[in-house]
Amino acid sequence: MYDVSPRDGAVDHKELKFRCKDVQVFYGDSQAIKDVNVDIEDKTVTSFIGPSGCGKSTFLRCLNRMNDTIDVCRIEGQIKLDGEDIYDADVDPVQLRARVGMVFQKPNPFPKSIYDNVAYGPKIHGLARNRAELGELVEKSLRRAALWDEVKDRLDLPGTGLSGGQQQRLCIARAVATQPQVLLMDEPCSALDPIATAQVEELIDELKQQYSVVIVTHSMQQAARVSQKTAFFHLGNLVEYGDTDTIFTNPQDERTENYITGRTG
């Protein structure tokens, strides 16, 4: 009577973007991630859910080596992006982060003009040969982030002067400007009002046509709305990973059920 079958994105087989095998993460002596195995599909939105401290953000940050900046952090296991181990000695983390973009919880535009915020990445990565090309790339990125129409007449004003929702979309434009293959989003809407949240969610839906999007969110409704795949983390373990519709209507693990239904475990 009720259709609980998987929706779009889950039915056909997508190419895999990330293959993660036996990933362990330690902060000093304490282990934050235990034996996580997960494959992340291309052109799909994957959400990571779980209570605070469960390791979902830590794991997300492994995917573009953001944890490298933390001295006490140690990572074991294997994370492959398109078949290539991203922790190989000859992988340049800066190049990797251009391929795997990131958007954070709090909008953090550079204290520069709207134009320069978006142009900065392509400039340092040499993605444009001249000013005209750079201009096109900035416009394309702002359009992709659904911000162009709102800022096209004031590109030289500071990015920090925009509203919260606009700032977050500016950060998304900045992330897509380096033409990444994957976009990581760490609670991208938790500082936004419902209208800005809806705009970002609409954008995520668009972005998944081209990118693999991985989003960490505390809002289960948001995970259910935007993602096709959901991973539930608990105490550093990946407890359950599957089609979003299945996770939210008929989860297999009791810990998942307790979490998404708001029960004490």
Next chain:
Amino acid sequence: MASQHIVSSFDHDLEALQAQLMRMGGLVESASQNALKALETRDLELSLAVRDGDKVIDRIDEELKSDAASVLVRRAPAAGDLRTVLTVMAISTHLERCGDYAKNIAKRTTVLAETAPAPDSITALRRMARMVESMLSDALDAYIQRDTDKAEDIRLRDLDVDQMYNTLFRALLTHMMEDPREISYNMHLHFIAKNIERMGDHATSIAEQTVFMITGDMPDDDRPKGDTTAYSSPDTPAP
């Protein structure tokens, strides 16, 4: 799910929905029993009470739907909670239909009470009604006890009801052919039989909905079905 919600009022909401559903179930069970009792004993007063009582059942159905909508919008239930709310709404609809059938039986009783009784047919109707009443009561038990085995068993029992209905259908058809003056009386009896048979189908759907609530999957649709009267005419031989 033994554990409680962090927000305890969520538990109260779900419990209130289910308590209301069980109250409705009880009213439908007695409506069905009383409708048959009124038919057997030609008790016009009782049949009138059944007809009036249906208003209460209808009102509870409306309240349940509105309370369930309120839980959906306020709690955004997921997983087992979501299936519970969806199931309450579905079962409420099935019970409301059963109430309507009992009311219809009671209405026909006012006509039937004026004519001479046909003991054979009434006995057969009573047997069929007993069976459906036990299915309905077990379906509600299976729901409240979260018992898939009990629910699955009800699906199989509906076959017996269908077969009893087939037999009764043929018997009534024969009576009508033998004595056309009896057509009106037997037509009413036939509609009563059909009402009881439909109540069996609703009890079965309640059981299926219960399986969905517990397991997350609807049972396969290949349960045996036995009502063949849709294909019969006075010329077809009895099977």
